[in-house]
Amino acid sequence: MSPYGRAGRGAQAxxxxxxxxxxxxxxxxxxxxxxxxEIEVPEIExxxxxxxxxxxxxxxxxxxxxxxxxxxxxxxYTLDYTPLDLPGLLYAEVLRSPYAHARVTSIDASxxxxxxxxxxxxxxxxxxGFDASNALLDVVAEGPxxxxxxxxxxxxxxxxxxxxxxxxxxxxDALELIDVKYERLSHVVDYEDARKPNAPLVHPGTSSxxxxxxxxxxxxxxxxxxxxxxxxxxxxxxPVLLHNCxxxxxxxxxxxxxxxxxxxxxxxxxxFRDDLAKAFxxxxxxxxxxxxxxxxxxxxxxxxxxxGALAALMARQAKAPVKLAYDRHEENQVGGxxxxxxxxxxxxxxxxxxxxxxxxxxYGTAGVGRDAAVTNVMGIVYKCPNRKLEDSDVYTNAxxxxxxxxxxxxxxxxxxxxAMDDLADELKMDxxxxxxxxxxxxxxxxxxxxxTIGAEKIGxxxxxxxxxxxxxxxxxxxxxxxxxxxxxxxxPAVSRVTIAPDGSVESAMAVQDLGTxxxxxxxxxxxxxxxxxxxxxxxxxGDTRLELNxxxxxxxVTALSITPAIRLAAADARRKLFDKVAPAFQAxxxxxxxxxxxxxxxxxxGPALTWKEATAKLSAPVSGHxxxxxxxxxxxxxxxxxxxxxxxxxxxxxxxxxxxxxxxVHEAGRVINPATFEAQIHGGVMMGLGxxxxxxxxxxxxxGRVINPxxxxxxxxGPEELPEIETVIVEPITPMNNxxxxxxxxxxxxxxxxxxxxxxxxALGVRVAELPLTxxxxxxxxxxxxxx
Amino acid sequence: xxxNKNGKQKMSRRKFLKTASGAVAVGLLAKHAPRAKASATKSxxxxxxxxxxxxxxxxxxxVLKVEPRVTLVEALRERLGLTGTKRTCDHGECGACTVxxxxxxxxxxxxxxxxxxxxxxxxxxxxxxxxxxARLQKAFVQHGAMQCGFCTSGMIMSLQALLDQHxxxxxxxxxxxxxxxxxxxxxxxxxxxxxxxxxxx
Numbered sequence: 002m003s004p005y006g007r008a009g010r011g012a013q014a015x016x017x018x019x020x021x022x023x024x025x026x027x028x029x030x031x032x033x034x035x036x037x038x039e040i041e042v043p044e045i046e047x048x049x050x051x052x053x054x055x056x057x058x059x060x061x062x063x064x065x066x067x068x069x070x071x072x073x074x075x076x077x078y079t080l081d082y083t084p085l086d087l088p089g090l091l092y093a094e095v096l097r098s099p100y101a102h103a104r105v106t107s108i109d110a111s112x113x114x115x116x117x118x119x120x121x122x123x124x125x126x127x128x129x130g131f132d133a134s135n136a137l138l139d140v141v142a143e144g145p146x147x148x149x150x151x152x153x154x155x156x157x158x159x160x161x162x163x164x165x166x167x168x169x170x171x172x173x174d175a176l177e178l179i180d181v182k183y184e185r186l187s188h189v190v191d192y193e194d195a196r197k198p199n200a201p202l203v204h205p206g207t208s209s210x211x212x213x214x215x216x217x218x219x220x221x222x223x224x225x226x227x228x229x230x231x232x233x234x235x236x237x238x239x240p241v242l243l244h245n246c247x248x249x250x251x252x253x254x255x256x257x258x259x260x261x262x263x264x265x266x267x268x269x270x271x272x273f274r275d276d277l278a279k280a281f282x283x284x285x286x287x288x289x290x291x292x293x294x295x296x297x298x299x300x301x302x303x304x305x306x307x308x309g310a311l312a313a314l315m316a317r318q319a320k321a322p323v324k325l326a327y328d329r330h331e332e333n334q335v336g337g338x339x340x341x342x343x344x345x346x347x348x349x350x351x352x353x354x355x356x357x358x359x360x361x362x363x364y365g366t367a368g369v370g371r372d373a374a375v376t377n378v379m380g381i382v383y384k385c386p387n388r389k390l391e392d393s394d395v396y397t398n399a400x401x402x403x404x405x406x407x408x409x410x411x412x413x414x415x416x417x418x419x420a421m422d423d424l425a426d427e428l429k430m431d432x433x434x435x436x437x438x439x440x441x442x443x444x445x446x447x448x449x450x451x452x453t454i455g456a457e458k459i460g461x462x463x464x465x466x467x468x469x470x471x472x473x474x475x476x477x478x479x480x481x482x483x484x485x486x487x488x489x490x491x492x493p494a495v496s497r498v499t500i501a502p503d504g505s506v507e508s509a510m511a512v513q514d515l516g517t518x519x520x521x522x523x524x525x526x527x528x529x530x531x532x533x534x535x536x537x538x539x540x541x542x543g544d545t546r547l548e549l550n551x552x553x554x555x556x557x558v559t560a561l562s563i564t565p566a567i568r569l570a571a572a573d574a575r576r577k578l579f580d581k582v583a584p585a586f587q588a589x590x591x592x593x594x595x596x597x598x599x600x601x602x603x604x605x606x607g608p609a610l611t612w613k614e615a616t617a618k619l620s621a622p623v624s625g626h627x628x629x630x631x632x633x634x635x636x637x638x639x640x641x642x643x644x645x646x647x648x649x650x651x652x653x654x655x656x657x658x659x660x661x662x663x664x665x666v667h668e669a670g671r672v673i674n675p676a677t678f679e680a681q682i683h684g685g686v687m688m689g690l691g692x693x694x695x696x697x698x699x700x701x702x703x704x705g706r707v708i709n710p711x712x713x714x715x716x717x718x719g720p721e722e723l724p725e726i727e728t729v730i731v732e733p734i735t736p737m738n739n740x741x742x743x744x745x746x747x748x749x750x751x752x753x754x755x756x757x758x759x760x761x762x763x764a765l766g767v768r769v770a771e772l773p774l775t776x777x778x779x780x781x782x783x784x785x786x787x788x789x
Numbered sequence: 790x791x792x793n794k795n796g797k798q799k800m801s802r803r804k805f806l807k808t809a810s811g812a813v814a815v816g817l818l819a820k821h822a823p824r825a826k827a828s829a830t831k832s833x834x835x836x837x838x839x840x841x842x843x844x845x846x847x848x849x850x851x852v853l854k855v856e857p858r859v860t861l862v863e864a865l866r867e868r869l870g871l872t873g874t875k876r877t878c879d880h881g882e883c884g885a886c887t888v889x890x891x892x893x894x895x896x897x898x899x900x901x902x903x904x905x906x907x908x909x910x911x912x913x914x915x916x917x918x919x920x921x922x923a924r925l926q927k928a929f930v931q932h933g934a935m936q937c938g939f940c941t942s943g944m945i946m947s948l949q950a951l952l953d954q955h956x957x958x959x960x961x962x963x964x965x966x967x968x969x970x971x972x973x974x975x976x977x978x979x980x981x982x983x984x985x986x987x988x989x990x
C-alpha cells in the first residue's frame with residue numbers, strides 16, 4: 002500500500018481480463034551492460050523505448066514549456082483568482098481554536114453577521130462518529146450545524162467558525178466579533194508525555210494515546226542476532242517538519258445552480274472532485290475541479306480537505322463565489338506536517354559485514370492523525386534475512402500529520418544508515434564496502450555502479466585524511482547513504498491526443514503539474530511518438546472536465562503513470578492520420594512513418610509530405626485514445642534506487658556544520674527530461690539538507706501551540722547554506738512500461754540527511770543522534786565524547 | 790487588545806500597519822519637506838473608509854479606492870489583477886511579493902498602498918517588453934530556474950533590483966540579494982546559475 006493512499010492506487014488496479022497478449026523483446030538495463038528480455042504485453046502495446054530506441058526529444062534536456070508564463074507572472078494559480086475574474090468574489094476567513102484542547106461552551110456570531118460587508122457566517126461542529134484516521138475530512142463530513150453543543154476541539158487551529166466577506170480585512174474584522182467561550186481541558190503535545198499512563202487522552206473514547214505496532218517480520222530475529230559476530234544498537238531521533246509549500250492550501254468555489262466549480266491548489270484534481278461529490282452527495286459530473294498551476298504540495302495537498310469543503314460550503318451559503326486560502330500561520334497549524342520519530346535500532350552482522358539481523362522499534366506522532374511509520378525503508382534498502390520492524394503511532398493534541406516527500410523514508414534512512422556506518426566502524430570496514438556487501442539481489446539493479454560513480458565524484462578516497470585527527474578546529478568528513486523508494490506508478494491514466502487539420506496537436510489529460518515538469522514531459526512524449534517538433538504540441542491538463550483520469554501526483558507516480566498512456570494515444574492518433582494520407586502515397590497506412598515532421602513510406606526513398614501537408618488532408622480533427630496498461634512484472638515491483646554522498650566541515654569550537662558538497666546519483670530508468678529530473682534532485686537534496694541541519698517544528702508544551710508557524714523561525718535551506726550539488730543520472734532502462742522509466746520525486750530526498758549525519762560523525766568521531774544537527778547538539782556530543 | 794483569528798493576544802500585521810500608517814505618512818512628508826514643522830504634518834490622517842489613491846504601476850497611473858489599511862500586494866493583486874506578484878507569508882519573510890519601488894526591492898505585503906503613491910512601482914508584469922522577455926526572465930527559462938513557479942516573480946524582482954544597480958554583481962552579491970526569498974521546491978541552484986549568467990554576460 003502506498004503511503005500516499007490513493008496517490009499510489011495504480012499498484013492496486015485489478016489486472017484486466019481476457020486481454021490478447023503478444024511477446025516483445027527489449028534491450029534493457031545499462032548501456033554498458035545491456036540485457037535482452039522477453040516480455041508479454043497486451044496486443045496494443047508499443048515497443049519499449051529501450052536501449053536501441055533512437056529518440057530525438059525524449060532524453061534531451063528541454064526548458065519548461067510553461068516557463069515564460071511563470072517568469073512573466075501570467076501563470077494562473079488558485080490564489081490568483083480575484084473579483085476581476087469572478088465578479089462578486091468573497092473572501093473566507095476561518096476562526097480557529099487557540100487551544101490544543103478545549104470545549105466550546107458558547108458561541109455567538111450575531112455581531113459578526115451584522116457587520117457591513119459580511120455575506121455569510123457558519124459555525125462548525127464535528128460530526129458524530131469521529132474517525133481519527135480521517136480527521137481532516139471528518140470536521141465537515143456531517144455538514145455544518147448552527148449550534149454546536151459541547152463542541153470539543155482537540156488541536157490548536159481546529160475550525161470553529163467561518164466568515165465570508167467582501168474583503169479579507171472585513172472577514173478578519175468579523176472573526177474578532179465572534180464571541181466564543183472555551184472551557185480549557187488538559188492537553189498533551191509532546192509525544193513522550195503522551196505515552197505516559199496518566200497522559201490526557203487526545204481522542205475522547207480511546208483508552209490510550211499509543212496505537213500498538215503491527216510488526217513487519219522476516220526470518221527469525223533471535224536466530225539472526227545469535228548468528229551475529231557484532232551488534233550495534235542506537236537510539237535516534239528526528240523532529241516534526243512542516244511542508245511550507247509556497248502556495249498555501251487554497252480553493253475558490255463557485256456554484257451555478259446545482260453545478261459546482263472549484264479551482265484548487267491540489268495534488269489530485271480527480272480525488273478532490275470525488276471527495277466533493279461524496280461530501281455534498283452530488284453526481285461527479287456536476288463538479289469540475291481545475292488546477293492549472295500550483296505552488297507545491299509535497300504530500301500536503303491530497304483530497305478535498307477542509308479548505309476545499311469550507312470554500313464550497315461558504316459559496317453555497319453566500320450564493321457567491323468564495324476564495325478560501327490558509328495564511329502561513331494556518332498552513333503550519335493545520336496544513337499538515339511530517340511526523341517525528343524516536344527509533345531504537347539494532348543490527349547484527351558477521352565479521353565479513355554480512356547482515357544477519359535488523360530490528361527497529363519506532364514511535365512518532367502525527368498529531369491527532371496517524372501514520373508516523375518510518376521503518377518501511379529498512380525492509381527494502383539492504384539485504385538482511387532476519388528482520389523485525391515495529392512502528393507505533395502516538396496521538397498528541399496537534400495538527401494532523403500528512404504525507405511529506407517520501408513519507409517515513411528520510412527518517413528511517415537516518416536510522417539505518419547511521420547504524421550501518423557505526424557498524425562499519427566497529428568492523429573496521431569501509432562503510433561503502435559494507436553497503437556493497439549487503440546489496441539486495443534484484444534484476445537490472447545498477448546500485449553498484451551508482452556507488453562507484455558517487456564515490457569517485459565526492460573523492461571517497463580522501464576520507465582517510467579527514468576526521469577528528471585533523472590538525473584544525475575545523476574537521477572535515479564524508480558520508481553517504483542509499484536512496485530507495487518503491488515503484489507505485491501504474492494505471493489508471495487515460496490520455497487523448499488530437500491532431501487538427503492545421504497541423505496543431507493537443508495532448509490532454511486530467512492530471513496536474515505541481516511544478517515537477519508535467520507540462521513539458523507530456524509535450525515531449527507526444528512529439529517524440531508522433532515524430533514532430535516539440536513546439537507543435539499544446540498541452541491541456543488540470544481540469545476534471547476532460548474526463549481523462551489520471552493519478553494524484555505523489556509517491557513519484559506521475560511521469561511514468563501518464564507517459565506510457567500518452568504514447569499509446571499519440572500512436573492511435575497517428576494511425577488515424579495515416580489512414581487518411583496513405584492513398585496519397587499509394588501505400589498501406591501501416592507502412593508510413595513520420596520523422597522530423599515529414600511523412601514518408603518506410604524504406605522507400607522519394608517524396609515525403611510535410612506534417613502540415615499531411616494533416617491538411619484531414620477534414621476534421623482526429624483523436625487518439627490511450628490507457629495506461631499494467632506494469633510488466635516482475636519489473637513493475639522494482640524500487641527506484643540512488644546513492645548520495647556528502648562532504649561537510651564542522652567547526653568544533655562553534656558547533657556549526659557546513660555542507661560543502663553533495664553528490665546525488667540517481668536512476669529512474671529512462672529519463673524523459675533531464676532538466677526537470679535534475680531539478681527534482683536539487684529539491685529533494687535541499688529538503689534533506691533542511692532535515693539534516695535546520696528544520697524543526699517547535700511546540701509550546703504548556704500552551705499547546707506551534708511556536709514557529711512562520712518562515713522566520715522555521716528555518717529552511719537558503720542561498721547562504723546551499724552547497725554545491727552535483728547530480729549524476731544513471732539510466733538502467735526498465736521494460737516495466739513502454740517508456741522504459743520509473744520516477745524521481747521521492748528517492749532523491751531519502752538519504753540526504755543520513756549522508757550528512759554520517760559525514761558529521763566521520764568528521765567528529767562521534768555520532769550525533771538527533772536531527773537537526775544544530776551547534777548545541779554538536780558541542781554536546783563533543784563534550785560527551787571528551788568525558789567518555 | 791483584540792484577539793486575532795488565531796487567538797493570540799497580540800497585534801495582527803494588518804492592525805499594526807493600520808496603526809503605523811499615520812506615522813509612516815509623517816515620515817514621507819518629512820522627506821519631501823525636510824524643514825517643515827512637525828505640527829504641519831498632523832493633518833495627515835486617512836480613513837477610516839475608502840480613500841482614492843493614485844498608483845503608478847508599470848508606467849501607468851491607476852486610480853482606485855482602497856481602505857488605508859490595504860497593503861500594496863492586496864491592491865496590486867485583488868484590485869488591479871496583477872497577480873504575478875505572489876503572497877505566501879504576508880509578513881515580509883518569504884520575498885514572493887517583492888516589487889520595485891523607485892528601483893528598490895521591497896516587500897509589497899509590508900507596504901501600504903497609500904504609501905506607494907508618488908513612486909514608480911514595477912511588478913513582474915512590467916519587466917517584459919511586449920513578448921520580448923527581459924534578460925533575467927529569459928535566463929530563468931533557459932536555466933530551469935523555477936519549479937512550481939510561486940517564488941519566481943519575487944526572485945526575479947529581487948535580482949532585477951540588484952542587477953539594475955550592479956550589472957556585474959558578484960556571486961556573493963547575488964546570494965545576498967535573494968537571501969530573503971524562500972523557495973521550497975529547490976530551484977535555488979538553477980536560480981543562482983541564471984542570475985550569474987546574466988551578471989557575467
